[in-house]
Amino acid sequence: MEASSLPAGGRLADSLKSCIRSEDAWRLPAPADAARAGVQPASCTTSGLALSRWSVTGIGGSAPSRELSATTPADMYTVGVNLRSTDITFLHDGRVTFEGRVMPGMFQVTGPGHSARAVFHASCDVLHLYVPQAVLDACQREASGDDAGTSVLVDDPRVSHDPCVERLGQALLLADEAFTSFGQMYVDSINLALVSRLLELRSRVPLNGAAPMLRKSALPKWRLKRAVEFIDAHLCDAIGLEDVANAAGLTRMHFAAQFRAATGLRPHEYLLRRRIECAQQLLADEEYSLLDAAQLAGFRSQAHFTTVFKRMVGATPKRWRDTQYADA
Template identity: 25%
Template sequence: MTFSRFQNLESRPGYSNPPEREEAFTFCVSLKTARYSWVTMPGKSQSVLQSPGEAYLFDLTSNHRVSLDATFDTVRIHIPQTAIDQMAHEKGIRRIGGFHSKYFGPDDQILYRLAHTILPAIENSSEVTTAFVEYIGLATFDHIAYTYGGIQKGSRLSGGLSPSQLRRACDFIEANLAGDPSIVALAGECGLSMSYFARAFRVTTGMTPHQWIIQRRVARAKSLIQNSKMTLVEIALICGFVDQSHLGRHFLRVAGRTPAQWRREHI
């Protein structure tokens, strides 16, 4: 699954090039109002007024084009059929043969909020963890599988990780805080699928893997600030943050004070 931001900042004549045909689907989630003179798809062509929060589903096995006279700002979610099959298998649900929408451009506030949530990762991927992006991907698949894939909502996972699985996951996170521990790697440590692990981890800890990683990075930073003479820049890098300002933002949110204030209070 790929998240991208597409913008057209000035009106221009002509049409977009048709995308390469593939067994995949694209959801275009509008961030601002856009008026297209024409959107062409197999069997029909129409003008479209796109409002924020509407989600437009395109099947990439067929060609489609849009007029470039509209200024637009969209988050596009691209998901190949192979990824749909893999994620459905991990969730233990039947195969989803494709996505379908009753209307072209329905209002989808959940997908709209997920699009806004992923924007920081699109704009500056170095400041978010892989686990955060993976978790948004899982949440997105959950939503589109039930909304556009014809899957009936059934029983949800109620059990969590076993004590030994939780210990292995936490040990792996501690050993890789300076890097970027992913849900895929954590799930592998526990012998589970990524989808199952992400839900079970939250059931057990009350946090997503991304939230846990940030909490542990801040905890390590607290210890280093209090017990070493390293600079905040050095501590930020050792703890897996991009730079001092990245450390500062998360530290303030978790600890309620800046790293400098913490140092003054504990030395």
């Protein structure tokens, strides 16, 4: 299910839904968003950014995979922030850069003029932020005070994870009730914060002109499948690293490193995220109490459940559940 959803009804929903539109096709912004993205900003405080949401259901199990492709315009970046766990194969300019399970909060950047192709093996929900090159350059100039006019390049197409990007994605979907008349201003601010974070991450990694491909130390696909299936089958049980490693046929030390290389997450963090997704499914059903959801998802205490849920989702279990009922 979705990591979060917007409340329907009331001025808040009207304001936000007008800012986060649904895409008719993968990585194709709605017409109004495309027009916004075409604005040439004088500074990074002028938006020029467009945000939309793309989702597809009915994939996985006996249903066939779905393959989609798109080419980013020559003067724009496409930033995808994942909202729910899914299984994909992602290609950048025809070369595989990721294959496996993508968790909520993981993101990918496709540069101007580059092609992206994804094979979705399960249902997917993702935010797409469209960033004109001019906005990126303006933000860099404001931050550095350098007016040289050199274009900024963000040229790492890997699927990555960053806690700050994850929180910003959550913030776009879980707006505070106080935002009634300022939805567009709020969304623009978060969009700008996302751009700033991408520039910050770029500044920490030396550019060598070559985009890294799949890391050779990543867990092989068949071992990853065994580990993921074991975790999903034992979410409500007390399982440890050694249990999952044994399911994959590796020692604890080798498994942990390879699992993180394949997913971007430590095994324990991945387990917690899957438990939170399970809890969300239960909370969406009025039949289960908060305590039921916590216990059935594998949490041994209500306090621990609430702490982890708020950290990963951006709201307490009760508040998130109230939002779901309002949406219904």
